[in-house]
Each structure stands twice: as structure tokens, then as C-alpha cells.
Amino acid sequence: MEARRNLYLGAALAQLVLVLAAAMAMGREEEDTDKGFNLFFQSNREEVQDVPITFDPPLPSWLAGTLVRNGLGLFENGDRSFLHAFDGFAKLSSWRFHGNGSASFSTRFLGSSFFNDSMAGDTIAPYLLFQGPQPPFNFVERFRALMHGIDNMNVNVYRFPGTDGGHDYVALSDYWKAYQFSPHDLSTGASVTGTLHGGEGGMKNAGFLELLSSAHPLPEAGTKHHLTFLSSVSLFPLVKNRMQLVRIKSTQEREVVASWPVDSVPYMHSFSVTETHALLLAHPFYVNVMCMVYEATPFNCLDWQHDAPSALYAVELKTGKVTELSMQNVFTMHHVNAYNLDVDGNRIVMDISAYPNPNFVGSLSLSVLRDPAARDSFPAHAQLQRYEIDLGAGTVQRVDLAPPTPAFVEFLDMPTMNEGHRSRSYCFVYGLVLKTDNVTLSRVAIVKRDVCGQGRDAAWIVPHHYPVEPLFVPRPGGVAEDDGVVLVPMIDGPSKESYMAVLDARNLSVLSTASLPTLVPYSLHGRFFDEVI
Ligand SMILES: *[C@@H]1O[C@H](CO)[C@@H](O)[C@H](O)[C@H]1NC(C)=O
Ligand SMILES: *[C@@H]1O[C@H](CO)[C@@H](O)[C@H](O)[C@H]1NC(C)=O
Ligand SMILES: *[C@@H]1O[C@H](CO)[C@@H](O)[C@H](O)[C@H]1NC(C)=O
Ligand SMILES: *[C@@H]1O[C@H](CO)[C@@H](O)[C@H](O)[C@H]1NC(C)=O
Ligand SMILES: [Fe+2]
Numbered sequence: 001m002e003a004r005r006n007l008y009l010g011a012a013l014a015q016l017v018l019v020l021a022a023a024m025a026m027g028r029e030e031e032d033t034d035k036g037f038n039l040f041f042q043s044n045r046e047e048v049q050d051v052p053i054t055f056d057p058p059l060p061s062w063l064a065g066t067l068v069r070n071g072l073g074l075f076e077n078g079d080r081s082f083l084h085a086f087d088g089f090a091k092l093s094s095w096r097f098h099g100n101g102s103a104s105f106s107t108r109f110l111g112s113s114f115f116n117d118s119m120a121g122d123t124i125a126p127y128l129l130f131q132g133p134q135p136p137f138n139f140v141e142r143f144r145a146l147m148h149g150i151d152n153m154n155v156n157v158y159r160f161p162g163t164d165g166g167h168d169y170v171a172l173s174d175y176w177k178a179y180q181f182s183p184h185d186l187s188t189g190a191s192v193t194g195t196l197h198g199g200e201g202g203m204k205n206a207g208f209l210e211l212l213s214s215a216h217p218l219p220e221a222g223t224k225h226h227l228t229f230l231s232s233v234s235l236f237p238l239v240k241n242r243m244q245l246v247r248i249k250s251t252q253e254r255e256v257v258a259s260w261p262v263d264s265v266p267y268m269h270s271f272s273v274t275e276t277h278a279l280l281l282a283h284p285f286y287v288n289v290m291c292m293v294y295e296a297t298p299f300n301c302l303d304w305q306h307d308a309p310s311a312l313y314a315v316e317l318k319t320g321k322v323t324e325l326s327m328q329n330v331f332t333m334h335h336v337n338a339y340n341l342d343v344d345g346n347r348i349v350m351d352i353s354a355y356p357n358p359n360f361v362g363s364l365s366l367s368v369l370r371d372p373a374a375r376d377s378f379p380a381h382a383q384l385q386r387y388e389i390d391l392g393a394g395t396v397q398r399v400d401l402a403p404p405t406p407a408f409v410e411f412l413d414m415p416t417m418n419e420g421h422r423s424r425s426y427c428f429v430y431g432l433v434l435k436t437d438n439v440t441l442s443r444v445a446i447v448k449r450d451v452c453g454q455g456r457d458a459a460w461i462v463p464h465h466y467p468v469e470p471l472f473v474p475r476p477g478g479v480a481e482d483d484g485v486v487l488v489p490m491i492d493g494p495s496k497e498s499y500m501a502v503l504d505a506r507n508l509s510v511l512s513t514a515s516l517p518t519l520v521p522y523s524l525h526g527r528f529f530d531e532v533i
Contacts, residue, residue: 034372035464036493037442040522043074050104053514064099065530068157071523078122084131085364090154092186111188114151127151131299142296150175155215156525160251168251172215183532194254208232216270221423231265241265245315258320272338276345278315283331284308327396330354336415339425348389353382353413375441380434381411402453408436409447409457414469418481427452428482430470446470460508464493473528
């Protein structure tokens with residue numbers, strides 16, 4: 001009896017060991033396919049200043065200027081952590097190319113009030129967050145968060161004309177506020193909320209809560225001005241909410257181009273501009289104002305009306321005339337570009353990275369992004385879509401683009417282009433495609449899409465190497481639209497290091513790489529400033 005019991009016990013133990021070993025092997029396998037991907041969403045508190053980096057082989061000497069990128073640096077502090085990727089503390093990174101083949105790297109947290117208060121209190125201070133922290137803000141903290149608004153400008157950087165004839169550099173999110181920073185040492189300056197003049201702005205702004213703007217301002221063709229939008233919530237029950245197209249003349253000086261009432265305020269992240277018109281795609285993803293007041297978390301307070309059409313507002317830049325059109329229901333984070341088909345802009349081409357709905361925004365929670373099984377199970381493909389707008393006929397029609405090779409190239413988001421072709425007819429879009437094998441989210445490709453249909457598409461992909469948004473830098477004197485390089489910071493998963501890759505924009509082959517002195521977690525957007533050397 002005794003012997004038999006021992007046998008059973010032995011067999012049971014052996015089985016347990018086998019099951020454990022199998023589970024561990026599965027765990028390891030999972031880790032192998034996504035090796036190092038989680039470094040994108042892991043805090044890095046280290047800050048460095050002007051550390052020389054060495055490109056091998058040496059860089060082309062024409063590459064002169066500074067790439068600044070904005071993104072996420074810290075996902076918890078003290079007793080609290082963030083739940084959503086959109087909430088990570090803003091951290092700027094810069095790559096200075098001196099124009100003599102040498103380059104240096106810096107990275108520094110954005111010294112916002114939110115960051116400073118959080119560090120001082122060794123916590124996540126009560127400011128408006130996309131999803132809120134864990135443990136959550138209490139009632140009093142939620143109220144303070146609403147009063148503070150969003151202060152964590154972690155999405156993009158941009159350059160506006162300064163008042164002294166120079167330039168101002170700002171860190172942006174989808175909020176009306178911005179922070180100035182120095183592109184030389186990445187130190188943080190004053191916050192700005194430019195005052196509005198002219199049009200129906202000025203005094204009439206009283207009674208509105210200036211809420212949402214764009215992290216993607218655009219230049220106004222042929223001027224030194226830039227354009228953005230501002231969506232405001234009415235504080236009075238009988239007055240409608242409002243959308244405005246705003247001309248940014250300098251960081252402080254802004255004027256209203258057009259102003260129109262809307263029933264609900266849509267969440268929009270970007271827009272597009274032709275030589276004559278701005279195009280705002282107000283898909284039915286609405287801010288639920290009462291929910292915001294009670295919960296103070298946009299994540300829970302955005303309502304998608306899946307059976308409603310999208311409104312498309314075309315604003316004539318010269319006159320401020322607004323034409324409202326209706327189009328098929330799509331969700332877009334990123335417009336690519338738009339241009340006129342005739343001189344007056346009556347017929348317009350608009351290219352966007354579109355999704356059937358905004359569901360994936362919910363999937364960008366840190367718990368999902370950090371878990372291979374969870375992140376692999378949400379649909380992650382955008383689609384580059386072209387629409388033709390006829391303002392005279394009042395129609396918006398989908399136009400098919402020639403299918404690219406490889407086929408996954410059409411699923412790009414984070415679109416960028418040769419800015420010299422902005423608002424004009426163009427051929428090349430650079431971007432990222434997630435989940436290129438339809439299985440693994442972290443199988444990310446850098447792609448180039450030829451929207452002129454001449455088959456000049458390209459893709460770069462290396463297993464376990466993880467790129468972020470690719471930025472095109474033109475070669476001075478170059479004529480071809482794709483004569484230049486594409487700058488892409490990457491994570492090399494197996495070696496757990498960040499590096500900068502310089503790609504040939506013609507075929508996305510790697511020209512040169514340089515190791516970075518510290519890890520760069522996920523960065524969203526950046527700009528190349530050729531005047532900062
Ligand atoms: C390149 O220029 C930078 C900035 O002017 C300077 O610090 C660096 O020493 C130069 N490097 C070489 C190799 O000349
Ligand atoms: C945050 O602190 C830094 C460093 O002390 C400072 O430069 C910056 O101005 C502060 N930010 C604000 C908004 O006060
Ligand atoms: C991958 O998914 C896309 C849709 O996102 C689909 O069009 C394509 O056919 C799929 N490819 C394969 C090989 O299943
Ligand atoms: C990419 O293009 C460059 C020239 O523009 C060429 O030297 C290189 O061989 C090409 N690489 C590939 C992989 O086609
Ligand atoms: Fe964006």
C-alpha cells in the first residue's frame with residue numbers, strides 16, 4: 001500500500017513538474033516572439049545632455065539640424081501608476097546633427113506643472129488624465145484634476161514664429177494649452193494659451209470652456225502662419241457648443257478664421273489643409289460633457305455613435321466660409337495630406353489613415369499593451385483611404401488607390417511626408433504598420449506608400465526590432481520628392497537597447513545606425529528643425 005501511494009505521489013509530482021515546465025516554456029516562447037517590446041512602456045528616469053553618438057558608417061555631411069521627439073518617459077510615480085499609454089509623463093528626446101558627420105543625443109522630462117507637482121509630492125498629482133491613475137483620484141482630487149485640465153503635453157513638438165522674429169518651440173497635446181521648450185537643451189519654458197483675436201473670438205470666448213485642439217497644427221501655404229482648431233463646450237444650456245478654425249500668427253497671436261456651432265463636440269486629433277481650404281473630419285466620437293464633470297476621465301466619456309455619418313467641414317481660408325458635408329462613418333487619428341484638383345479648391349483630394357471605429361483607443365491601456373496575448377488580440381490595422389470632395393456638388397466619395405506591395409503597406413498609421421509637398425499633390429507617405437503578420441502586434445514595419453500608383457512602395461522590418469514614427473528629412477538641393485533620409489528611433493529587443501536608424505528614403509534600406517546612451521520609451525511624434533544645429 002505504502003509503496004503504491006508513493007508511486008502515485010511520484011507520478012503526480014512528475015506530472016506537476018511537466019505541466020510547470022510546459023507553462024514556463026510557453027511563457028518563454030511568448031517572451032521570445034516579443035523580446036524587448038515592453039521596453040516601450042517601461043519607465044526610464046535617466047536624463048542625458050549632449051552625449052556624442054557615433055553613426056556607423058558615418059552620416060552624410062548634408063544632414064544638419066535637430067530632430068526633437070515627444071513621447072512617454074515615466075508610467076508611475078510614488079504610490080500611483082498610469083492605466084493608459086496616453087497618460088505617460090512627457091519626455092523629450094533630441095538628436096543634433098552638427099553637419100560635419102558628428103551627432104549628439106539628449107533626453108529630458110518636460111518640466112510641466114503636472115510633472116513638477118507630481119515629483120514634489122512623490123505621487124501622480126491631480127491633473128486631468130486620459131484614463132486616470134491607479135489607485136484612482138478621490139472626489140476632491142477629481143475636482144482638482146478638472147480645474148487643472150490636461151497639462152501633460154506628451155504628443156508632439158512644433159515651431160511657431162516668435163514675437164522677436166525668431167522661432168518658438170512648443171510641446172503639444174490635444175489641448176489648447178502648450179509648453180514652450182528650448183530645442184538646444186530641452187529645458188521647459190512658459191506655458192502658452194494664445195489669446196484669440198478677430199472673427200467671433202475676443203470677448204465672445206467668455207461662456208465657453210476652451211477644450212480640445214490639435215497636436216498636429218499645419219502650415220498655411222504661402223504664409224508664415226499655421227492653422228489649428230479649437231473645440232469649445234458651452235457653459236450655458238441654451239448656447240450651442242462651438243468649433244473654430246484658428247490662425248496662429250505667432251505663439252501668442254492667434255485669430256479666428258471661422259467659428260460655427262455644433263450640437264456635440266467631437267474628439268479630433270488632426271485635420272488637413274489644402275492651398276485654399278481646411279478640412280475637419282468630425283466623426284461621431286463625442287465628448288460626453290456631463291460624464292466629464294462627474295468622472296473627469298475622457299477615456300470613459302467619449303461616445304461613439306456607430307450608425308451616425310461623419311460630418312466633414314470644409315473651411316475656406318480666405319473668407320472663413322464653412323461648407324458642411326456628410327460622409328461615410330470612419331474614425332481617424334491622422335490625416336495624411338490634402339490638395340486641390342482645381343485652382344479654387346472646389347474639388348479636393350483628402351488622404352487619411354482610417355479605422356472602422358475608435359475601439360483600438362481603448363486597447364491602448366498599459367495592461368493590454370504590456371501583455372502579449374492581450375495586445376495581439378485587438379485589430380490594429382488602419383487603412384490609408386483617399387476621398388474626393390466636390391464642394392459644388394456637396395459630395396465626398398471614396399476613391400480606390402492601387403494596392404501596394406507588400407499588401408500590408410496599406411495598413412499604415414503615424415503618416416509623415418516630405419513637408420515641402422504639404423497641401424500640394426504628392427506621391428509618398430511614410431508610416432508604421434503594426435501586426436504585419438496578422439498575428440503579432442509587435443511585428444512592426446516602417447513603410448512607404450506610393451499614392452501616385454507607380455508601385456514605388458517599400459517596407460523595412462526586422463524581427464524583434466521596434467520602430468516608432470519615421471520622419472523624412474529632404475536632402476538640400478534634392479529634386480525628387482523622396483530624395484533624402486528617414487530618421488527612425490528603434491528598440492533592439494534582444495540587446496535591450498535604443499538606437500537611431502537613418503534610412504534611404506528611396507527604398508528604406510538602412511544607411512547608418514548609432515547606439516543611444518539610454519533607452520527611449522515609446523515616442524509619438526517629432527519634427528526636424530534644420531535651423532537648430
Ligand atoms: C562638429 O561640430 C560640432 C559642433 O560645432 C563640434 O562640437 C564637433 O567637435 C565637430 N566635430 C568634428 C569631427 O569636427
Ligand atoms: C518645473 O521645474 C523646472 C525645474 O526646476 C522649471 O524649469 C520649470 O519652469 C518648472 N515648471 C513650471 C511650469 O513651473
Ligand atoms: C491580414 O488582415 C487584413 C485586414 O486587416 C486582411 O485584409 C488580410 O487579408 C490579412 N492577411 C492574411 C494573410 O490573412
Ligand atoms: C537602395 O537605394 C540605394 C540608392 O538609392 C542603393 O545604393 C541600394 O543598393 C538600394 N538598396 C536596396 C536594398 O535596394
Ligand atoms: Fe498624432
